[in-house]
Amino acid sequence: MTKIAGIGRFQMSKLNRLVKAMMEYDKRDAQEIQHFIKVRAFSEMIGREEGLSKDELFTLEAAAITHDIGIRLSREKYGDTSGKHQEELGPSEARALLESLSFHEETIERVSKMISLHHSYDRVDGLDLRILMEADALVNLCEHNSNREEIERVYGSIFRTNTGKAICRIMFGLD
Numbered sequence: 565m566t567k568i569a570g571i572g573r574f575q576m577s578k579l580n581r582l583v584k585a586m587m588e589y590d591k592r593d594a595q596e597i598q599h600f601i602k603v604r605a606f607s608e609m610i611g612r613e614e615g616l617s618k619d620e621l622f623t624l625e626a627a628a629i630t631h632d633i634g635i636r637l638s639r640e641k642y643g644d645t646s647g648k649h650q651e652e653l654g655p656s657e658a659r660a661l662l663e664s665l666s667f668h669e670e671t672i673e674r675v676s677k678m679i680s681l682h683h684s685y686d687r688v689d690g691l692d693l694r695i696l697m698e699a700d701a702l703v704n705l706c707e708h709n710s711n712r713e714e715i716e717r718v719y720g721s722i723f724r725t726n727t728g729k730a731i732c733r734i735m736f737g738l739d
Contacts, residue, residue: 579622581665582629589633589661596632599703604628606699606731613727614691623671624692627678630658631696634679647683654679685722698728702735712736 583601590596607628611621634654635645642649655676662672678693688694701722705715715736723729733739 578665578667579625579629582626582662582667585661585665586629586633590636595707596635599707600629600632602703603631603696603699606702607695610695610699610725610727610731611692614695614725616692616695620692623674624695626662626667626671627675627682627692627696628699630654630661630675631679631682631700633657633661651680651683691725694724695728698723698725698732702728702731705732705736 583604586600587597590600604625607624608621611624616624632650632654634650634652634657637653637657638645638649641653658679659672659676662675667675674692677689678696681687681689681693682696682700685697688697701718704710705718708714710718715732716738719729719732719736719738723732
């Protein structure tokens with residue numbers, strides 16, 4: 565087995581185990597599974613281009629995989645999937661899952677924090693969270709078939725990284 569683009573075999577297998585665990589968690593919900601897979605892919609792309617370290621990228625990918633883990637509980641408890649409820653209910657679910665897969669406490673803490681803020685666009689506390697928000701926005705704009713006005717509004721309010729801006733402009737023809 566070889567290393568893949570700076571992520572060692574151990575870390576890659578951990579992320580793959582996390583993907584499999586989240587697929588089990590979201591069993592029979594293909595839309596949710598595809599959502600986190602796409603958010604992870606955009607997060608990795610933006611994170612690499614924006615110069616995150618190997619450890620920051622690993623944590624970002626773990627957060628991207630688990631960022632919407634609170635949706636199911638939000639539906640059960642509140643009957644909706646609001647961002648506020650996801651931020652409230654997601655961190656404890658993510659913590660339990662990450663602990664069961666033996667993630668380091670530092671990673672668990674940061675992933676939990678990112679989940680607790682991933683819809684709070686005025687409370688960005690790091691480049692990793694900004695990238696997660698941008699990746700999630702790219703996927704959501706497409707999945708929701710957003711119109712040009714909405715895309716431009718989101719572009720102006722969420723996107724700050726050069727890479728995220730460029731991807732958004734290319735995807736939605738904003739040039």
